[in-house]
Amino acid sequence: MKYTKTLIVSSVSALAVGAAAHLQADDTLRIGVIGPTTGVFSFFGEQQRMGVELAQEELADQLEALNIEVEFYDSQGDAETTVDRLRAMESRDDIDLVVGPVLGGTGLAGLEWAKGSGMPTVISYSAPEDITMRDRAENVVRAGWTGAQPMFAFGEYVAKELGYKRIVMVGQDYSFPYNQAGGFMKTFCRAGGESVERIWHPTGTSDYSSILATLPDGDAVLYNGAGSDGLAFFQQYHDFGIDARMPLLGGSNFFAVGNLPEMGDQAIGGLSALQYAEGLESDSFLSFRDAFWAMHGDEVMPLAPAEHGYVAFKMAVSAFDSANGGDRDEVIAALRETEMPDAPRGPFHLDEYGNPVQNIYINEVQEVDGRLVNVPIRTYENVSQFGPFEAEEYLAGEPDSRDFPPSDCSDPYYD
Amino acid sequence: MNTLYFLTLNGLTMAALLFIMASGLTLAFGLMRVVNLAHGAFYLLGGYVGVQVINDTGSLTLGLLAGGCIALVGGLLMERFLLQRVRGLDLSEALMTIAVGLIIADALLVVYGGQPVSLPLSRELRAPVDLGVMMYPYFRVLIMVFALLLGILLWLVMTYTRLGAAIRAGVDDRETAMSQGINVPLLFGGVFAVASFLAGIAGVIGTSYMSLTQGLDVRVLMLSLVVIIIGGMGSLKGAAVGALITGMVSSFATGYLPQFALFFLFLPMTLILVFRPQGLFGRAA
Numbered sequence: 001m002k003y004t005k006t007l008i009v010s011s012v013s014a015l016a017v018g019a020a021a022h023l024q025a026d027d028t029l030r031i032g033v034i035g036p037t038t039g040v041f042s043f044f045g046e047q048q049r050m051g052v053e054l055a056q057e058e059l060a061d062q063l064e065a066l067n068i069e070v071e072f073y074d075s076q077g078d079a080e081t082t083v084d085r086l087r088a089m090e091s092r093d094d095i096d097l098v099v100g101p102v103l104g105g106t107g108l109a110g111l112e113w114a115k116g117s118g119m120p121t122v123i124s125y126s127a128p129e130d131i132t133m134r135d136r137a138e139n140v141v142r143a144g145w146t147g148a149q150p151m152f153a154f155g156e157y158v159a160k161e162l163g164y165k166r167i168v169m170v171g172q173d174y175s176f177p178y179n180q181a182g183g184f185m186k187t188f189c190r191a192g193g194e195s196v197e198r199i200w201h202p203t204g205t206s207d208y209s210s211i212l213a214t215l216p217d218g219d220a221v222l223y224n225g226a227g228s229d230g231l232a233f234f235q236q237y238h239d240f241g242i243d244a245r246m247p248l249l250g251g252s253n254f255f256a257v258g259n260l261p262e263m264g265d266q267a268i269g270g271l272s273a274l275q276y277a278e279g280l281e282s283d284s285f286l287s288f289r290d291a292f293w294a295m296h297g298d299e300v301m302p303l304a305p306a307e308h309g310y311v312a313f314k315m316a317v318s319a320f321d322s323a324n325g326g327d328r329d330e331v332i333a334a335l336r337e338t339e340m341p342d343a344p345r346g347p348f349h350l351d352e353y354g355n356p357v358q359n360i361y362i363n364e365v366q367e368v369d370g371r372l373v374n375v376p377i378r379t380y381e382n383v384s385q386f387g388p389f390e391a392e393e394y395l396a397g398e399p400d401s402r403d404f405p406p407s408d409c410s411d412p413y414y415d
Numbered sequence: 416m417n418t419l420y421f422l423t424l425n426g427l428t429m430a431a432l433l434f435i436m437a438s439g440l441t442l443a444f445g446l447m448r449v450v451n452l453a454h455g456a457f458y459l460l461g462g463y464v465g466v467q468v469i470n471d472t473g474s475l476t477l478g479l480l481a482g483g484c485i486a487l488v489g490g491l492l493m494e495r496f497l498l499q500r501v502r503g504l505d506l507s508e509a510l511m512t513i514a515v516g517l518i519i520a521d522a523l524l525v526v527y528g529g530q531p532v533s534l535p536l537s538r539e540l541r542a543p544v545d546l547g548v549m550m551y552p553y554f555r556v557l558i559m560v561f562a563l564l565l566g567i568l569l570w571l572v573m574t575y576t577r578l579g580a581a582i583r584a585g586v587d588d589r590e591t592a593m594s595q596g597i598n599v600p601l602l603f604g605g606v607f608a609v610a611s612f613l614a615g616i617a618g619v620i621g622t623s624y625m626s627l628t629q630g631l632d633v634r635v636l637m638l639s640l641v642v643i644i645i646g647g648m649g650s651l652k653g654a655a656v657g658a659l660i661t662g663m664v665s666s667f668a669t670g671y672l673p674q675f676a677l678f679f680l681f682l683p684m685t686l687i688l689v690f691r692p693q694g695l696f697g698r699a700a
Contacts, residue, residue: 040529040629173674201673204634206625207429210670213421228531228628235533236624239541239552262533262626 029068031316032089034100034110035124035309036077043258044102045075048124048309050296052099054288055313057295066320070313075101079109086113097122097320097331099312102305104128104176114140120319120331122312125305129179132355132385133395139332141354143312144304145275145385147176148183148400150252152387153360153380154273155188158249161362161378162271164219165194170211170233171224171251173200173402180224180251182400187387189409196407205229208236221246226253231262238266247271255365257303260372267372270365275383276304276345277361279368279375288344301373307344315340346379355385420548422670423663428555428624430662431562435617436635437642437654438569439610445586445649446603449498449508453516454614455636457486460519461615462627463527466534469619475536482619483612489519490611494604502600520632531626534619554623561620565613566655573651582606586649587698641684647697656695 033052035045049072056063056070063070071093075082082101089095098121101110107126114121115137122143123131129146130136158164167188171177177200185196197216201208206228215221221242223233230253237248243266250256250272260267278289278301288310292302302310315338322337323330339349340356348358360383361376368375386394398404406413440454465482469475493515501507536554543550573579584592585599593599617635618627625631642661646653660683668679687694 040524042529199673201669202677204630205669205673205676206621206631206634207425207665207669209425209428209624210422210666210668211673213418213425214670228626228631231531231533231626232624235626239555239624241543241550258530262531264535 026094027067028094029066029097029320030093030095031068031070031313032073032086032093032095032098033070033309033313034073034075034082034085034089034098034106035102035305036106037072037074039076039078041077041103044125044305045077047303047305048100048102050292050300051302051306051309051311052313054292054295054306055310055317058291059314059317062317062321066317068317068320071095073100075103075106077103077106079105082106082109083113086110086117086119090117090119096120096328097316099309099316100124101126102309107131108135111135111137111140118328120316120328120335122315122335124308124312127176127179129385130399132351132353134399136353138336139328141315141335141338141350143315143356144308145252145358146183146355147179147252148186148387149355149383149385150273150275150360151180151183152187153383154249154252154362155184155186155193156191156380157273157362157378158184158220158222159188159191159193162220163192165192166218167193167196167220167222167249168199168216168218168246169196169222169224170199170201170208170215172203172229174203177224177251178400178402182405183387184222185405185407185409186389186414189405189411189414193409195409198403198407200402201229203229206232208233209240212236212240212242215242215246218246220249222249222251223254224251226251226257226259230254231259234259234263234267255363255374257305260365260374263372265367265372267365268367271362272374273360273362274304274374275348275356275358275360276307277363277374277376278303279363279366279373280345280361282344282346284342284346285344301371302344304345311340311343311345351384351391353385353391357382357384359383417549418670422666424546424549424551424555425670426659426663426666427559428662429665430658431559432617432621433638433642433661434562434655434658435565435613435620436639437646437658438565438651439606439613440639441643441646441649441654442582442586442651443603443607443610444643446582446589446599446606447502448505449512450640451607451610452509452512452636453493453519454512454610454639455632455634456516456519456523457489457611457614458618458621458635459523459627459629459632460489460618461486462618462622463523463532465615465619466532466622466627467527469535475540479616479619483616486615486618487608487612490614491604491608493611494607498607499600516632516636520629524629529629531628532622533626534622536623540623558620558623566651569651638680641681644684644694645687647694649698650694650696653694653696 035048037045073085102125121140127147252274319334322334341347346359348356360380362378363374364377366375461482464485465478468481469478540554544553581597642657646657669676
């Protein structure tokens with residue numbers, strides 16, 4: 001048994017040495033882009049792919065000068081497939097840097113793998129906060145966000161600007177919505193809110209009529225989820241006319257990722273918060289959007305996963321550029337120093353944990369030129385993944401869960 | 416008090432949808448002992464095609480018919496060209512229907528993508544009407560009325576027509592029925608086609624309030640199976656009662672204990688399986 005283990009270890013290290021030698025002999029740099037381009041979540045992967053392709057076109061000269069090639073991989077939205085693809089990238093395809101994964105679960109799987117392999121990795125849309133917090137790794141940075149990050153701003157906005165005191169939150173019962181709820185409540189309660197009552201339903205619930213029938217009273221309802229659950233909830237919320245009683249607010253993905261055309265005009269006026277808005281009017285955003293439309297056609301709106309893919313790819317190329325080639329440690333160091341003063345979403349830089357410190361926009365759904373878009377109506381600048389809190393204090397606290405933080409704002413936790 | 420009515424009506428709406436799904440499934444099972452595990456995929460197929468037709472033509476009726484018909488064609492093809500070849504082999508039949516279900520769902524994923532879809536309904540249909548006890552969306556009332564009419568129609572056919580008598584004979588004792596000159600395989604083909612048609616229509620109807628998405632096929636199939644297990648496989652009355660029980664339990668559980676909704680949904684089925692395995696109205700094998 002012991003012998004076998006030694007054998008495995010030595011052959012693995014022999015392989016590693018061989019791979020390294022192979023890498024040195026080859027001066028092509030390869031970036032592997034991974035996301036779900038088929039399957040149920042293909043919308044996200046396709047958005048990322050389109051964003052990366054746009055960045056590729058814009059950086060064509062630089063890619064040639066640095067001898068960078070790009071390969072696309074399909075994660076199918078599945079954690080196991082993601083790890084298989086990542087292994088293939090390293091051992092078969094000589095990839096030097098990974099952009100992605102896109103989804104929450106695949107991001108965590110990718111992180112575990114990257115820790116073992118040491119591969120420089122730029123996570124794009126995947127938002128579990130521990131990727132750049134409790135489980136952070138030196139070689140992994142993120143171009144996107146954590147679940148709580150935009151909600152820090154939203155909680156404060158809802159309490160201070162909208163003046164809502166009691167929020168009823170209906171959400172999908174898994175970790176990402178817990179994190180969104182956590183971010184929201186931590187600022188909402190400290191900015192004058194009174195309570196946030198949470199109702200969790202199993203993911204994949206399609207009939208919300210009975211949740212709506214027993215909905216407690218409050219100043220507003222926040223739906224903390226997205227996808228088909230979000231669409232069904234939205235539809236039924238309006239069918240039963242509850243919008244006349246309490247306004248409906250959205251979690252970050254509710255209005256933001258692809259459901260707006262299906263929601264229709266009833267979505268107008270809907271508020272949510274994200275580090276991105278397709279209704280931005282800044283020059284850097286407009287030129288990004290126009291170039292995206294020129295490349296992919298203007299029936300596809302570039303949404304956050306597209307921009308995050310675009311930006312992640314640019315971060316990768318500029319890291320290779322300043323590291324003068326393929327030395328892994330220098331690439332990682334350059335990645336961690338990333339500053340993006342002119343990203344389409346607005347300026348950002350990475351904090352020391354590798355997550356962007358960026359603008360958070362409070363978005364309102366409006367009809368612009370015949371289509372529904374999220375238009376920023378308020379900007380919170382320089383929001384980090386820790387929101388208004390100190391990093392050490394935040395990391396020492398309990399991670400967000402189904403019933404943490406407490407739903408009553410007068411709880412001593414909020415003092 | 417209002418909440419009670421609200422939950423009851425929600426339960427009835429769900430029961431209506433489940434009955435449309437389960438009535439065909441249970442009759443097809445009664446006749447041929449085939450549990451069609453592709454039934455959920457026919458729901459998905461009918462839903463996607465129906466919604467597309469409604470988007471293209473603006474006609475709800477056309478959409479409902481298109482959704483039903485495409486599922487009917489699918490069901491007929493599957494029965495004629497696949498199921499007949501493995502007739503009598505329980506495991507092969509079940510596996511065959513699972514395979515067809517997966518293939519249909521995957522093909523739909525390729526054609527329609529993974530983003531959820533909703534049904535555009537006119538404002539008049541979505542508007543609430545006064546039911547005496549409370550206001551309730553008009554289309555939900557229509558779903559209940561449709562299921563009720565369907566139930567009555569099926570009951571009349573089963574009770575008063577030769578066709579119904581033949582189906583009942585086939586359900587009760589297939590061999591004897593065949594020896595009496597009833598063409599059970601042909602009958603089965605017909606029932607199977609009608610069952611698929613109903614699943615397709617249910618797909619369009621259900622999309623009026625549940626967004627249509629990949630994975631819904633399995634959830635809908637699961638609920639239909641719960642219904643026919645509670646009611647007793649092969650029994651129309653059982654499907655109606657099973658749908659009512661499942662709809663009500665689901666509505667009240669989701670209303671008061673959303674986190675345990677699934678637990679309560681499967682609880683009646685588990686109890687039935689333990690204490691009365693043949694179902695409420697089923698016959699012991």
